[in-house]
Amino acid sequence: MSDEKNRAPVIRPAGAGRAYAMGPVHAVFKADGEETRGQYSISEWWLEPYTRGPGAHMHEEDDVFFVIEGTMSFFVGGAWIDAPKGSLVIAPGGTPHxxxxxxxxxxxxLNFSVPGDFEPHMEGIAEWFRARSAAESRTENAPSDT
Known part of the structure; x- marks a missing residue:
């Protein structure tokens, strides 16, 4: 049998994975790369209150998001939508989101990037998030700190 057919199962307890702290944004990669034969990536993305994401962008991979806590707002299909816990949002490859x-x-x-070998890009992504000022990280509707 080939090594591909003999891959070990991937089991990650709650909270486990490869973590990337980025100020008010925190990502935890559950599976990527060799674990998935580069076919998909699974990560959690956590945002503190009133926190912006990466900004509108697009790539060839499909991005599948399943909201696991709170309410996330997504830009997809040319409009912003609010997605409470339990919601599914799919941004097909080539779609600004x-x-x-x-x-x-x-x-x-929870984010699934398909196909994907996403984690190798995280060093640059994390550096970009950490370089943002507190003001740049805040959403437009954030209450003032005064």
């Missing part, structure tokens, strides 16, 4: 947390509660989404 973005996400952010416009609420006063922490929010998180």
């Amino acid at each position: 973005d996400f952010e947390n416009r609420t006063g509660e922490r929010a998180g989404a």
Whole structure:
């Protein structure tokens, strides 16, 4: 049998994975690369209250988001929508999309990137998020700190 058919199962307990702290954004990669033969990537994305995401962008991979806590706002199909816990949002490859947390509660989404070997890009992505100022990280509806 080939090594591909003998891959070991991937089991990650709650909270486990490869973490990327990026200020008010936190990602945890559950599976990527050799674990998935580069076919898909699974990660959690957590945003603190009133936190912007990466900004509208697009790539060839499909992005599938399943909201696991709170309410996330997604830009997809040319419009922003609010997606509460349990919602599914799919941004097909080539579709401009973005996400952010416009609420006063922490929010998180499970992301599947297909096909994908996404994690190798995280060093640059994390550096970009960490370089943002606090003001640049805040959503437009965030309450003022005064």
